[in-house]
Amino acid sequence: MSEDIKHECGLAYIRLRKPFSFYQQKYGAVTYGLNKLYLLMEKQHNRGQDGAGIAAVKLNVEPGNPFLHRMRSCAPQPIADIFFKIGQEIAELEKYQPDIKQHPGLMKGHLPFLGELLLGHLRYGTQGKNNAEFCHPFIKRDLMPGKNLALAGNFNMVNTDELFDLINMAPGDFQKQSDLAAMMEVFHHFLSKADEEHPNAADIIHVLKKATPLFDGGYSIGALLGNGHSFVMRDAHGIRPAYYYINDEVIVAASERAAIRTTFNVGENEVMELMPGTALIVDDTGNYRIEQILEPKERRACSFERIYFSRGSDEKIYRERIALGHHLSQTVLDRINYDLKNTIFSYIPNTAEVAFYGLVKGMEEYLNKIKVERILSWGNDFTPEKLEEMVTRKIRQEKIAIKDVKLRTFITEDANRNEMVQHVYDVTYGTVRRNEDTLVVIDDSIVRGTTLKESIIRMLARLQPKKIIVVSSAPQIRYPDCYGIDMSKLGDFIAFRAAIALLKERNMEHVITDIQEKIKELQRNNQLHTENMVRHIYKPFTTLEISDKIAQLITPSELNIDVEVIYQTIEDLHDSCPTNTGDWYFTGNYPTAGGNRVVNKAFLNYMEGKNVRGY
Template identity: 25%
Template sequence: MSELHHECGVAAVYHFGQEKNSPVAMPYGRGRVSRLIPRMLLDIQNRGQLAAGMTTYKPFDKDLLLTHKRVGTVSEVFRMSRKSKYQKLMDKHEGPAAIGHVRYATCGRDDPSYAQPFERSHLEKRKWFAFGFNGQLANYPELRNEIRSQGDFHLARETDTETLMHLMSQEIAECSDINPRDLLSNVSQRLDGAYNITFINARGTMFVSRDPNGFRPLCYAVRDGFFAAASESVALTNIGFDPEEVQDLDPGCAAIIEDGEFRIERYAPAVRVSHCFFEWIYFANVCSRLDSQSVYLSRKFLGEELAMQEQESTVNAIVVPVPDTAKAAAEGMAFSLGVPCLEGLMRHRALGRTFIESEDREAKARMKYIPLPEVLRGKRVFLVDDTIVRSTTMRTLVDQIRTKGGAAEVHIRVACPPIMAPCFYGIDMPDVNDLFAPKFLAQKQLITPEVEAEMARHFNADSLRYLPVRSIAKAVNKDPDQLCQACLTGDYPTPAGERLYNLSIENVGVDGRAGRRLVEEDVEPVLPPARL
């Protein structure tokens, strides 16, 4: 799963109450709550490590909005390892409201100009705004070409974030008294894809909004005139909100603070709720709750599902997770099977961000994970991973566990169904031709034990087993119709996503592989009892 990256994460704070300081916001005080943003971004650093930034509202300064953003991790961008420099930066960016952002690029180059929030300066306060964007617009190429065709307009970056900024600017310019709900309503009619937004302008108006499909998570909390929002709940509970105070923002809704008042408004109907299942099984912080469902318990359940379909002998067996997000699934599997769950692979912590500079995926994997022969030698190893994307990392891991770790057997267990199609809604997922599973599965073909055996041979593993699609909805406690599982089934919830998928399979070979497959609900597999 180290081969997948998320688009980004967002955060916002606002001490809008006039009468008293909120206990949650203390010890910062009303005018200094912006200092909470770096702490919140650290809690959602898992969503993007390429760049980070914040924009502060400073109502009594010359710079009514002040933005700081850089390429780097949160601690690097905000100089958190240098106390004096960090304090100086925080003093400069003090204010009663702020928005923050962490980024990994699914489109756009890795340079500072792509870091967020994006700020649009203007002489008129209502036209001066900054915003952070979490997601990906599936119809970005069409929007970009439409803007460029309109006479004297110019887009300086190859990113859907700049396109979104242009669309919002147009709406604000055309109506002198447009409110946040109408702004979002008008803009959303032109958008297809995932788009959570945090927004603040020079008047002090803030909103955070979730797209009508609800692809990406977004939650908020309010207490005593203090408001906070973030992509994940852990960022809110870690600054002092009680878990029961944290609410999920409904798809198609916005939390708005305007003229010192807080409200929730719907700006678009939620026609088809399509929560991304990957949020629970991989991307989100394991401490978070997304749309009322625990991330940890979801992953643990997937491991229990793996155990229920186990057929191999568990004599002299251990369960080993691929660090770090597969740990909960491995624990659930091991507990259900009654075998030890041990860390036979360790992540090389010292490599840091410089590790991503290499383009050799196999070399990356060999550097990133260290097998422990003291744990692995002579064991029947059940290697649990979140999913398999391109297969390079898994092949390297199996080889290392055998050669350096001395394992007697390696059985791959994947706490996810096969990835069959790209994502166009905010996950940096390869095209069909670069994915592992479509090379073995023809269009609309069910995965069978024979196919899994062929996959295992590719990895030089003793066996391989995936979870069926039906396990996902059970694990996240959602109706399948409320989930986006397009990367598993090829069923995209928006028209632009469907068009992009059709384009992506045009280059597939004549054998018909790398196409859409049936979900397992059509056939209930009958498994033999596990051998002890």
């Protein structure tokens, strides 16, 4: 995605099922759990670079001694910062007792984060300020160990105000800015009502069944209790991802399957998906159960996980991204009039590389078919040179753009800032024949179009191709997301702006005002959640008409090079990614009523010129 958006947090959970002495003897490291937590988080660092945090719970601690510890960081490299500090603590202990690592009991007593229960989190801020205070895990302390709670998750809630009302709590300034704070208070509210002083697994199930039906949003959450119980749970639609792995030594959960596989060196079939509405619940002895907490609803797992968010090292995601690119090949062939000889293929940014391979695969299949047909048509009328020329023809592929990660657009004046933005990418000169070659560049998705217009199109134009075709492996992003991705302002979307521009060009502005009035009526009747009215903005136009308008909008006015835009179709998206059918940002088909409320509110905000979230 050439334009970064705030998205997907990452979750990491580990429950050690053996004494620390076991890991010291088998793996030579009493810090085995911490080492694995570090790897599990680092292998998901793509999911959060605003901050990170960890929490640890120690079992069987002597009364009066602390058993729940937490550390958070919003340093430039927050994971490294946290574990560097833990390393410093270990080094300090070794100053006084050099062989302390050979004594697990001493290490546990002196190293705060050497706990049997570990919870890690990576944050991409979708709400609240970017400081350590907003990093997960959040903790709630209590005199009773079982009422102490550490909570972290990958989610957005669209009904935080209602959650505070349900538990009769007036939120402070901090709580108002944090979805997790609302979730934390609801969990602790029901946890505090548990019958026993030390809640057990049955109580946790009861708490989850009371609390989670109140949440409107997509979520994967992990929690540690001070008495050694813990859980990981996923929403009823399976919007946010969660996977787990269990053996005799550990119980592990994370947001990505590949992270678990790499960290613990296990096969794909050994890592299980936590199914929608279920919770992985672990008691204080290390025994576990998978419990259906919420009745599973229609599976709407986020398709952006497959297109962009999750790392492509997962074999299924890799194949799906190949398929996304491959599905686009026929449309691209049509647009270039099957002229592969004068077409160059590339990708921007690096995360689009796998889809690029799929696109090129489709081109190669067509080229190989042509080679066979041409050779057969020659009969015996060919020379070795003619045959060699045909056989060695290849799809022209180039690394057109290289991102300069060190460049910072620190100049504040708009004109100068735009000039700086143009140079975020470096162009590879000498790759394109001027005014002869068509340049086809694939991107993961096109959200705002700003980077395309101010940087990428200008940069590509310096090569002076005959035409530029930008290909998106995702469909047009038309609607806000409120389930974990920070895409909540309609005016940010280039597809929405294109539709509005078309309505105005065709003297159909009454459609805009009619929708505004209908949404206001829904608002007066407290019915914003009943229907997505913004769909009517797009109904007068075909997808191609909107794509062509987007191409106009992303083309700088001073350029005289043709620019075209090709988008993935919804049908081909679902064919490529059959298990992740969540597509509300493309189709407006929200899995919960809160989504309709958000999109309608976002339209009112746009019409009123309010640059705020729709929830």
